[in-house]
Amino acid sequence: MSRMRSSVTRGSASANLPATIGIAASGTAAGRASGVVSAAASGQDNTPRSLGPKLNKDFGQHLLKNPLVVNGIIAKADVRATDHVLEIGPGTGNMTVKLLEAAKKVTVVEVDPRMAAELRKRLQGHPHEHKLHIILGDAMKVELPAFDVCVANLPYQISSGITFKLLLHRPQFRVALLMYQREFALRLVAKPGDELYCRLSVNTQLLSKTTHAMKVGRNNFRPPPKVESSVVRIEPICPPPPINFTEWDGLLRIAFARKNKLISSNFKVDSVLAMLEANYRAFASVSGKSVDGLDKEKIKDLVTDIIDKAGLSDARAGKMDLDDYMKLLVAFNEAGIHFA
Numbered sequence: 153m154s155r156m157r158s159s160v161t162r163g164s165a166s167a168n169l170p171a172t173i174g175i176a177a178s179g180t181a182a183g184r185a186s187g188v189v190s191a192a193a194s195g196q197d198n199t200p201r202s203l204g205p206k207l208n209k210d211f212g213q214h215l216l217k218n219p220l221v222v223n224g225i226i227a228k229a230d231v232r233a234t235d236h237v238l239e240i241g242p243g244t245g246n247m248t249v250k251l252l253e254a255a256k257k258v259t260v261v262e263v264d265p266r267m268a269a270e271l272r273k274r275l276q277g278h279p280h281e282h283k284l285h286i287i288l289g290d291a292m293k294v295e296l297p298a299f300d301v302c303v304a305n306l307p308y309q310i311s312s313g314i315t316f317k318l319l320l321h322r323p324q325f326r327v328a329l330l331m332y333q334r335e336f337a338l339r340l341v342a343k344p345g346d347e348l349y350c351r352l353s354v355n356t357q358l359l360s361k362t363t364h365a366m367k368v369g370r371n372n373f374r375p376p377p378k379v380e381s382s383v384v385r386i387e388p389i390c391p392p393p394p395i396n397f398t399e400w401d402g403l404l405r406i407a408f409a410r411k412n413k414l415i416s417s418n419f420k421v422d423s424v425l426a427m428l429e430a431n432y433r434a435f436a437s438v439s440g441k442s443v444d445g446l447d448k449e450k451i452k453d454l455v456t457d458i459i460d461k462a463g464l465s466d467a468r469a470g471k472m473d474l475d476d477y478m479k480l481l482v483a484f485n486e487a488g489i490h491f492a
């Protein structure tokens with residue numbers, strides 16, 4: 153019986169990531185630096201060491217060598233036989249092989265041609281080879297297909313960017329199981345009042361339900377990274393909230409500039425008032441609204457009034473929830489205060 157070969161596309165560079173949402177979460181974007189090769193903590197290494205290209209830490213190449221972890225991630229993704237799965241960064245295919253068994257189709261996006269070649273070689277003659285489609289390119293730049301489930305042991309340097317690229321992708325997917333650096337993962341799931349609660353938490357949770365799915369120790373990777381990892385389950389909120397994300401993220405940037413201060417004082421910083429005044433004038437000129445007598449002091453009074461009326465005069469960014477932020481954005485916009 154002749155077997156169909158996997159298909160390969162060279163990705164086009166059309167990253168259409170809207171606005172600025174969530175890209176710069178504070179202090180979280182460190183990549184995994186290479187460490188010393190060592191044996192898995194549990195389970196068997198399913199990557200033949202004699203095969204495969206030299207691992208490149210610039211691409212975050214830390215292969216998941218413990219099949220128990222691979223199977224655990226795929227089980228939590230609840231892949232159905234009818235699913236089209238997207239895998240970011242397949243490497244030598246430790247997860248890809250398992251995904252092919254479970255899904256109808258698997259599209260992988262791999263930036264390193266040596267890895268893509270290795271994957272093709274590994275799957276040559278495999279009974280599910282025909283289900284595999286390889287996109288050779290940078291996942292941040294290529295156009296992603298419609299898919300049901302995303303699974304990835306991510307290169308950590310693209311954690312924030314790829315998370316929002318996925319969340320803003322249309323049509324929406326059902327679920328994503330993504331491996332992150334532990335601290336980044338904890339930020340994604342942090343709740344108001346938690347130490348790690350930040351703009352990244354609020355932006356992600358506006359668009360999805362996030363849960364911490366699994367801790368993964370360093371020794372499950374080859375080579376082991378310097379940091380611990382965690383898998384997060386991400387379920388997009390469907391339909392997405394009808395929010396102008398540029399406005400939303402603009403408000404959050406001001407709020408989280410000093411998350412433990414009173415929110416009202418964050419909006420009274422000189423540079424913030426100047427920006428709000430300029431935006432107010434721009435919107436007023438479009439809508440024909442008068443700006444007679446408008447100055448920074450007037451904007452300050454308006455801001456104070458809005459925050460008071462929203463019942464947030466004692467609130468601090470680090471303790472406000474999604475509803476508080478939504479209420480505040482609506483009140484600001486209704487009064488002609490804009491963040492973009």
Ligand SMILES: C[S@@+](CC[C@H](N)C(=O)[O-])C[C@H]1O[C@@H](n2cnc3c(N)ncnc32)[C@H](O)[C@@H]1O
Pocket residue numbers: 211212213214215216217240241242243244245246247261262263264267289290291292304305306307310
């Ligand atoms: C942490 S390794 C995971 C490999 C494999 N999935 C595994 O678990 O064994 C990350 C993979 O992503 C690839 N990669 C790095 N940056 C990428 C990017 N911007 N777009 C697509 N793939 C990327 C690397 O070449 C590497 O194969």
